[in-house]
Amino acid sequence: MSTQSFRGNSSGIQYIVKVSRRARYARLKMSPEEGLTVVVPEGFDIKRVPALVESKMEWILKVQSTFAKHRSAEAGQAGVALPEVIELCGIGETWRVGYREECRESVKITELGPGELELSGAVSHHALCLASLEQWLKRRAKLRFESQLNRLASINGFKVSGISVRKQRSRWGSCSTRGNINLNLKLIFLPPLLVRYIMIHELCHTVHMNHSARYWETVALYDPDYAAHDREMKHAWRFVPAWFSGTR
Ligand SMILES: [Zn+2]
Numbered sequence: 001m002s003t004q005s006f007r008g009n010s011s012g013i014q015y016i017v018k019v020s021r022r023a024r025y026a027r028l029k030m031s032p033e034e035g036l037t038v039v040v041p042e043g044f045d046i047k048r049v050p051a052l053v054e055s056k057m058e059w060i061l062k063v064q065s066t067f068a069k070h071r072s073a074e075a076g077q078a079g080v081a082l083p084e085v086i087e088l089c090g091i092g093e094t095w096r097v098g099y100r101e102e103c104r105e106s107v108k109i110t111e112l113g114p115g116e117l118e119l120s121g122a123v124s125h126h127a128l129c130l131a132s133l134e135q136w137l138k139r140r141a142k143l144r145f146e147s148q149l150n151r152l153a154s155i156n157g158f159k160v161s162g163i164s165v166r167k168q169r170s171r172w173g174s175c176s177t178r179g180n181i182n183l184n185l186k187l188i189f190l191p192p193l194l195v196r197y198i199m200i201h202e203l204c205h206t207v208h209m210n211h212s213a214r215y216w217e218t219v220a221l222y223d224p225d226y227a228a229h230d231r232e233m234k235h236a237w238r239f240v241p242a243w244f245s246g247t248r
Contacts, residue, residue: 008038010053013060017049028056030101030124032067036060056103063101066124082129083243086117088137090188090195091144097133099123107132130243134167134185137244141165141188149181149199156222158203172233173198175205186240194236197229 005018015036023041026049030036038049053060070081086095097117104121107128112118117136122128142165153160161179168184175181181202187195200222208215219226237245 008049008053010050011057013053013057015053017046019044026052028053028060028103030060030063030067031099032070059103063124070124081243082126082133083241086133086137086241088140088188089239090190090192091140092192093140099129109133109136134244137188138165138167138185141183141185145183145187145195145199148195149183149203152196152199153203156203158206160203160206172236173202175202175209177209179206181206186237186245189241189244190236190239194229194232197223197226198233200226201230 005016008015008017013036015038016034017038017040019042020039021042023039026038026040026044028036028038036053038053040046040049082097082099084097086097088095093115095115095117097119098112100118100120101123102121107119107121107123107125109132110118110120119129119132142163145165146163149160149163152158159179160181162181164180164182165185166182167186172184172187173182181199183198183202187198200219204215204218204222207218216226223229
């Protein structure tokens with residue numbers, strides 16, 4: 001994007017100035033790898049850059065200290081740091097996650113391509129990043145789980161009125177008397193066999209709203225290994241990565 005770039009220094013803060021043909025105004029961005037970059041449009045008076053950096057010093061120092069905190073968090077307790085790779089075992093997808101700091105109050109999430117995710121904006125704000133990752137995961141889970149559940153239902157002759165995906169603490173799924181099936185968002189991190197078991201489990205509740213012997217007979221028709229799968233579900237929380245399970 002840049003036609004030229006050079007280094008600068010202001011109050012002990014080092015930065016790179018990039019002259020961009022596409023930029024319409026000067027802006028600052030920060031990343032843990034490159035530090036501070038000042039992007040300016042062509043024709044921008046370079047002599048104005050130090051004053052610009054100076055005027056944003058409070059923001060720069062704040063972001064710098066969050067980067068430092070992230071680094072020590074990563075070194076200390078790996079689980080708390082935001083993910084660089086997300087393994088979505090339950091839907092057979094792997095996504096790399098990039099973070100780009102921009103002088104903005106919010107965080108935007110973009111699918112750059114297959115398996116490439118980018119968070120941009122106030123990415124030093126841990127909670128904002130988690131919230132947008134969760135929103136994205138929910139959309140992804142709804143999309144993939146809905147088609148899988150509908151396929152399982154139509155092949156096996158079950159009637160489903162609706163499906164929802166929610167992040168829940170203690171239940172993997174539920175089925176209402178009206179045939180609405182709710183699936184826990186955390187299933188997206190589980191082995192596909194267990195995801196399928198939960199779907200079969202809830203689909204069979206559209207026929208038997210209980211855990212009677214007849215209910216389990218029905219489950220066995222579609223998942224002969226249901227007993228082993230049901231036992232595994234009790235320990236399946238361990239498949240959920242720490243960065244995700246730590247929040248609510
Ligand atoms: Zn049940």
